Amino acid sequence: MRFSFVVSAGLGYRIPDLFETEASFEEFRSALKLLKRHGFSGLEVNLATTEEKTLARIAKIIQGEGLQLVAVGTGLLYLKRRYSFTDRNAARRRRAIASVSRLIAFASQHDAVVIIGLIRGGTSVSSSSGLLSRALVECDRIASEHGVRLALEAINRYETARLNTAAEVASIIRDDKLRSTGMLLDSFHMNIEEASIEGTIREFHEMISHFHIADSNRLAPGRGHLDVEGQLRLLKELGYRGWASAEILPKPDNASAVVDTASFLRKRGFLSQP
Numbered sequence: 001m002r003f004s005f006v007v008s009a010g011l012g013y014r015i016p017d018l019f020e021t022e023a024s025f026e027e028f029r030s031a032l033k034l035l036k037r038h039g040f041s042g043l044e045v046n047l048a049t050t051e052e053k054t055l056a057r058i059a060k061i062i063q064g065e066g067l068q069l070v071a072v073g074t075g076l077l078y079l080k081r082r083y084s085f086t087d088r089n090a091a092r093r094r095r096a097i098a099s100v101s102r103l104i105a106f107a108s109q110h111d112a113v114v115i116i117g118l119i120r121g122g123t124s125v126s127s128s129s130g131l132l133s134r135a136l137v138e139c140d141r142i143a144s145e146h147g148v149r150l151a152l153e154a155i156n157r158y159e160t161a162r163l164n165t166a167a168e169v170a171s172i173i174r175d176d177k178l179r180s181t182g183m184l185l186d187s188f189h190m191n192i193e194e195a196s197i198e199g200t201i202r203e204f205h206e207m208i209s210h211f212h213i214a215d216s217n218r219l220a221p222g223r224g225h226l227d228v229e230g231q232l233r234l235l236k237e238l239g240y241r242g243w244a245s246a247e248i249l250p251k252p253d254n255a256s257a258v259v260d261t262a263s264f265l266r267k268r269g270f271l272s273q274p
């Protein structure tokens with residue numbers, strides 16, 4: 001198991017205007033330098049843009065800093081642009097799928113997974129679950145054409161009305177025969193939805209294609225009351241070989257979030273000295 005850190009306009013190392021202003025590209029570069037210095041080898045971004053030129057520029061910075069892009073999040077397409085797989089408006093559904101498709105092509109150049117999170121839509125249930133299935137089947141087909149894995153995230157009920165638990169994610173993957181789609185488990189969401197976090201990891205570990213770590217309050221591990229160490233030991237014991245990304249609130253600030261996460265992981269032998 002290897003460790004990465006989210007850099008985005010929202011969670012993780014937060015740059016509010018990320019990839020929207022000139023200055024934000026320089027700040028992005030500084031963020032990567034800090035991650036590298038603290039021993040992280042991977043990075044996860046959440047993208048609201050699918051513009052070729054911007055994606056190429058992002059890739060160049062990541063490469064220049066010697067980090068690996070391990071996951072591309074798509075939730076900002078929903079949060080910033082209101083694109084969703086379950087929108088009643090067909091044009092917006094098309095735009096959601098087309099945008100994810102472009103990010104799948106981008107991810108394929110980096111061996112990164114593409115996260116399917118809030119792009120499924122938020123807490124209002126205004127459409128049939130058929131729309132969600134149709135979009136997932138199409139994205140799964142596009143992903144398989146590109147040799148990319150999708151990571152379908154179980155997200156808590158306060159953020160979305162659909163696929164809140166690992167069991168629900170597992171069912172849709174099986175029922176819709178999604179061959180390029182795995183599961184994304186997130187400590188923070190599991191703590192809200194699952195009867196047992198360890199039990200969930202044990203039951204579904206073979207389907208996990210990406211993992212998010214955070215403590216109970218979504219701060220760095222060790223700053224809340226979850227046994228994040230136990231979760232990581234269990235993943236390791238079960239042979240999980242993917243990435244675990246810190247997706248945490250940058251409190252009190254970005255640098256402390258990185259330093260606290262790195263020192264938690266290093267003290268417990270998960271991260272080696274940089």
Ligand SMILES: [Mn+2]
Nearest residue numbers: 153186212247
């Ligand atoms: Mn997450």
